[in-house]
Amino acid sequence: MDRKMIFGIVDHTLLKQEATFDQICSLCDEAIEYGAASVCIPPCYVKRAAEYVQGKMTICTVIGFPNGNMTTASKVFEAEDAIRNGATEIDMVINIGELKAGNTDYVLEEIKALKKACGDLVLKVIIETCLLTDEEKITMCDIVTRSGADFIKTSTGFSTAGATFDDIVLFKKHVGLNVKIKAAGGISSFADAEKFIELGANRLGTSRIIKLAIKEKNQ
Numbered sequence: 700m701d702r703k704m705i706f707g708i709v710d711h712t713l714l715k716q717e718a719t720f721d722q723i724c725s726l727c728d729e730a731i732e733y734g735a736a737s738v739c740i741p742p743c744y745v746k747r748a749a750e751y752v753q754g755k756m757t758i759c760t761v762i763g764f765p766n767g768n769m770t771t772a773s774k775v776f777e778a779e780d781a782i783r784n785g786a787t788e789i790d791m792v793i794n795i796g797e798l799k800a801g802n803t804d805y806v807l808e809e810i811k812a813l814k815k816a817c818g819d820l821v822l823k824v825i826i827e828t829c830l831l832t833d834e835e836k837i838t839m840c841d842i843v844t845r846s847g848a849d850f851i852k853t854s855t856g857f858s859t860a861g862a863t864f865d866d867i868v869l870f871k872k873h874v875g876l877n878v879k880i881k882a883a884g885g886i887s888s889f890a891d892a893e894k895f896i897e898l899g900a901n902r903l904g905t906s907r908i909i910k911l912a913i914k915e916k917n918q
Contacts, residue, residue, distance in 0.1 A: 700893045702912065703734065708896070710759055710788075710881070710904045712739040714856070723748055731755050733909050736902060737788055742781050749785025759788035759821075762813065765857035767792030767827070771809045778816040788821040789813065790852060790881075790904075793839070795830055803842060810846035823850035823881050823902075829860035836866065837873050844875035850902065854884035861885030864898055871899035 711730040713722060723744045730738045737757035740748055749758050760781045763774045778789050791813050797805045814822050824846070826839045843851045851874055853862040861884020870880045882895040883904025892908055 700896065702889070705889065705892050705896070705903070706733045706735055706909065706912070708900075708902050709733075709735045709892075709908050710737045710739040710790075710883070710902060711735040711909050712856075712883075712904050712906045714739065714741055714761060714764070718744075720744055720747060724751055727752050727756055729909050729913065733912060735909060739788075739790065739904060742777060742784075742786075745781050745786045746784035757788060758786045759790060759823075760786045761825075761855075762789055762791040763794075764790075764792055764825075765855040767794050767825070768796055771812050774809065775812050775816050778813055782817065782820060786820075788823065789817050790823040790825055792825045792827065792855060795827055798826075798831070798835060798839065803838060806839075807842045807846055810843065810848055814847045821850070822848045823852045824848045825852045825855055825883075827855060827858050828853045828863070828866045829858050833869065836869055840870060840873035840878075844878050848878065850879045850881045852881035852883055852902075852904065854904075856884040856904070858884075862895065862900075864894060867895055867898040867900050 713726045723740050726738050737759040739759040742760045745760050762777045763769045793806055824843050853866050862882035879901040880899055881902040882900040886903055886905040887907045
């Protein structure tokens, strides 16, 4: 598989608590050089990063991250603030507790509220697959399909595990044609990246793939 194609669907990611703006700038430089789909960064750096890249790279940020159990109003505010600051892709975390309690209407309405805030911009819905049963994952495929969101996304990378091949197969089987798939968390090799793409992932959230290419280049 052509590596340029792989880079082109990577959200080059840095979400560590200790990340500095200098590191975010380096991330942006790498993403531009390798033709990434976006940089996925903390909300506090969105405005400065958007000014730094000057339109050369898409800015993605995370909302309700990483736990998802904020109020809907706070998530909407976060999203609107991020968009004002220059983000054009939003990755939101669902309220996992409400899903597990069977309050699917709450989960659906919250995603709809975030999509309304995003308008024509891209909304990705993180469902944190490692904390869900297969039945709950299938329920989320249906909810995301009905919500109008653009992507269903596996993981934050901050919980007990990241993306798995089985989850992408399950997503592909159960999401609607209007929903794309993002695999994120633990994607650490080109072989893994290729496999996720072959199984149906349209986007990869990873901090490692472009770093691997840089390491190979410098050897």
